[in-house]
Amino acid sequence: MPRKNHAPDVPQAEDALFVQSLARGMSVLEAFRDADGALSLGQIATRTGLTRSAAQRLVHTFRKLGYLTLAEDGRGFRLDLPILDLTHDYLRLNPLVRRASPILLDLRRNVRERVDLSLFDGQRMVYAARMQSKRETFFATLVGNSVPTTCTSGGWAVMAMLPPTEVDQILAQASLQPLTPRTLTDPQAIRDQIELARQAGHALALEQILMGEVALGVAIPDASGRPIAAIHIAGSLSEWDPEEFRRRNAPLAAEAVRSIMSA
Amino acid sequence: MPRKNHAPDVPQAEDALFVQSLARGMSVLEAFRDADGALSLGQIATRTGLTRSAAQRLVHTFRKLGYLTLAEDGRGFRLDLPILDLTHDYLRLNPLVRRASPILLDLRRNVRERVDLSLFDGQRMVYAARMQSKRETFFATLVGNSVPTTCTSGGWAVMAMLPPTEVDQILAQASLQPLTPRTLTDPQAIRDQIELARQAGHALALEQILMGEVALGVAIPDASGRPIAAIHIAGSLSEWDPEEFRRRNAPLAAEAVRSIMSA
DNA sequence: GCAGCTGTATCGGATGACAATACATTGCTG
DNA sequence: CAGCAATGTATTGTCATCCGATACAGCTGC
Numbered sequence: 001m002p003r004k005n006h007a008p009d010v011p012q013a014e015d016a017l018f019v020q021s022l023a024r025g026m027s028v029l030e031a032f033r034d035a036d037g038a039l040s041l042g043q044i045a046t047r048t049g050l051t052r053s054a055a056q057r058l059v060h061t062f063r064k065l066g067y068l069t070l071a072e073d074g075r076g077f078r079l080d081l082p083i084l085d086l087t088h089d090y091l092r093l094n095p096l097v098r099r100a101s102p103i104l105l106d107l108r109r110n111v112r113e114r115v116d117l118s119l120f121d122g123q124r125m126v127y128a129a130r131m132q133s134k135r136e137t138f139f140a141t142l143v144g145n146s147v148p149t150t151c152t153s154g155g156w157a158v159m160a161m162l163p164p165t166e167v168d169q170i171l172a173q174a175s176l177q178p179l180t181p182r183t184l185t186d187p188q189a190i191r192d193q194i195e196l197a198r199q200a201g202h203a204l205a206l207e208q209i210l211m212g213e214v215a216l217g218v219a220i221p222d223a224s225g226r227p228i229a230a231i232h233i234a235g236s237l238s239e240w241d242p243e244e245f246r247r248r249n250a251p252l253a254a255e256a257v258r259s260i261m262s263a
Numbered sequence: 264m265p266r267k268n269h270a271p272d273v274p275q276a277e278d279a280l281f282v283q284s285l286a287r288g289m290s291v292l293e294a295f296r297d298a299d300g301a302l303s304l305g306q307i308a309t310r311t312g313l314t315r316s317a318a319q320r321l322v323h324t325f326r327k328l329g330y331l332t333l334a335e336d337g338r339g340f341r342l343d344l345p346i347l348d349l350t351h352d353y354l355r356l357n358p359l360v361r362r363a364s365p366i367l368l369d370l371r372r373n374v375r376e377r378v379d380l381s382l383f384d385g386q387r388m389v390y391a392a393r394m395q396s397k398r399e400t401f402f403a404t405l406v407g408n409s410v411p412t413t414c415t416s417g418g419w420a421v422m423a424m425l426p427p428t429e430v431d432q433i434l435a436q437a438s439l440q441p442l443t444p445r446t447l448t449d450p451q452a453i454r455d456q457i458e459l460a461r462q463a464g465h466a467l468a469l470e471q472i473l474m475g476e477v478a479l480g481v482a483i484p485d486a487s488g489r490p491i492a493a494i495h496i497a498g499s500l501s502e503w504d505p506e507e508f509r510r511r512n513a514p515l516a517a518e519a520v521r522s523i524m525s526a
Numbered sequence: 527g528c529a530g531c532t533g534t535a536t537c538g539g540a541t542g543a544c545a546a547t548a549c550a551t552t553g554c555t556g
Numbered sequence: 557c558a559g560c561a562a563t564g565t566a567t568t569g570t571c572a573t574c575c576g577a578t579a580c581a582g583c584t585g586c
Contacts, residue, residue, distance in 0.1 A: 021284035087350035088407025144351025
C-alpha cells in the first residue's frame, strides 16, 4: 500500500537524517499561511497533502504542546500563543535585530517618522520591527508581514548591493503585481531605481506600497558585504516634498546603518 | 537499552495520537527560550534531554525546512526567518488582534502615548502589539515579549475579572520577583490593586516594570465574560501626575475596549 | 599533541508513526 | 424531516521510519 507523500517541495528522498514526522508537522503550521480563519482537519489535510489521519495526529500533538487550539466554536483549529514565544526568541537572538533596535529607536526619535527594519529574504522583505509615528492607516503593522523586494525602497537598496545575476533572478521570478496604481511593474523601471540606489547609497520609493507614502530605504550589509536587511524611514506626501524628504532623512538613515554595522 | 525520555513535562504516555518526533522537534525550538546566542548540538541535546543523535536529526530537518540555520561562524545554530511567518499568521488570524488593531491605532492617535495589547496567558501577559510614542528606553519592545501578570496594570485588570480561585492560583505560583524597586511583591498588596481594579474597571500601575512609567490597563473579556487580554496606555511620570493620567485616559481606554468587544 | 569540543555520516533493529476504518455530533439541504 | 456531508474523536494491526550508538573530520585551547 503506497504511503501518501506529502508536500512535494519538501525534500525527503534518500535523506537518512530527515525526520519526516517533523516536516509534516511543520507543514501543518504552514498550512495557515494562506488561510483566512480557522482550519478544519480536512482543510489541513488538503492543504498539506497529508492524510486526514496524519493531520489528526499532528494537530493533536500540537494541541498538547499548546501551539494549536480548537477554535471557539469547536470547528477548526488556530495557531495559539506559544507561537509568539518562538518569535520573541528569534528576534531577541537575531544579532542584527539586537544591534539595530536601540539605534532605530534613536533614529525614530530624531526623524519623528515611521522607522522600520526589514529582513531580506529573496523575493520578500520581511518586517522585523516597526516603530510607527502619527498615523498608520491599517494594521499591516504586524511583525512578520512582508512585501515584495521589487517594490520597496529597502528592496531596491538591497538589490543595489547584490551581484547582477541575483538581481536578474529576483526580477525574473517576481510577480510584479502592483499594490498601488503607481507600483512599478516594468523590470527596466525597477532596474533604473536600483541603479539610482547604487549611486546614491539609498533608495526613494513613492507610493509603491501605499498611496500617499514616501519611503527611504538603506541596505544593511553583513560583514562580507552582502545585503541582509534594510531600514526604512516612511513619511506622508501630504507633509513632505519627496526631494526634501530625501535631503533631510538620507543622511540620518545612512548614519544609522553605519552605527548598526559597527555596533 | 532504555530509550532516553525527553522533557518530562511533555505528555506522551499512553497517547496513541501523540507524535513523539514532532514534540521532540518543537522542544528543539523551545530550547532557545533561555538561550543567549546560538546553540550547538550538544547544548540542544542537554537542554532538551534528547540524544545528540536526535538533536542532530531534528536540527537537520529544521535546517532543510529553513527554521534553523547554522550560525555565521559555523558553531551552533539559530532560529531563522520562517519563524516570523508563523508569527504573522498567528497575529493575522487571531480574531482579537484583528479586531483590536485598528481601534488601538485610533486610540494611540488620540492619547499620543504608548498603547499596547497583551494577551493573558496565566502567569504571563504576552505583548502581541505595541504602538509606541515618543521615547522608548529599550527594546523590550519586541513582539512576543512577556511580563508577569502580577506586576502589570493589564494583569491586575485581568485578574479582577477572574474567579477568586484562579487569582489565588496565579498569586501562589507567581515568582513575585521585583522588576523595579517599586514592584509590588506582597500578595496582599497585589490583591488590593486587583480589588481597586474591580471597582474602577481599570488598573493603574506605577513603576511596576520600569521606573518612571505609569500604565493604565483595561481587561478585554471574551464572549463568555472571561478575560483574555488587556490593553495598556503607558506614559511617563515626568510628564504626568498619576491621577491626571488616569482621569484623562481611563475613559478612552474603556471606550476602546468596548469598541473591540463589539467589533 | 592530546582532550574536548564542534558539525557530519552510517547502520541494523524495534519503536512508534502510519492509513484505514468506525463513531458521535453538528449543520446544511433537498 | 430525513439524510448527507461535514465536523472532531477513537481504535487497531502492520511495517516503515525514526531511533541511538558509534565513528569521523576539523577546529580550539589547554
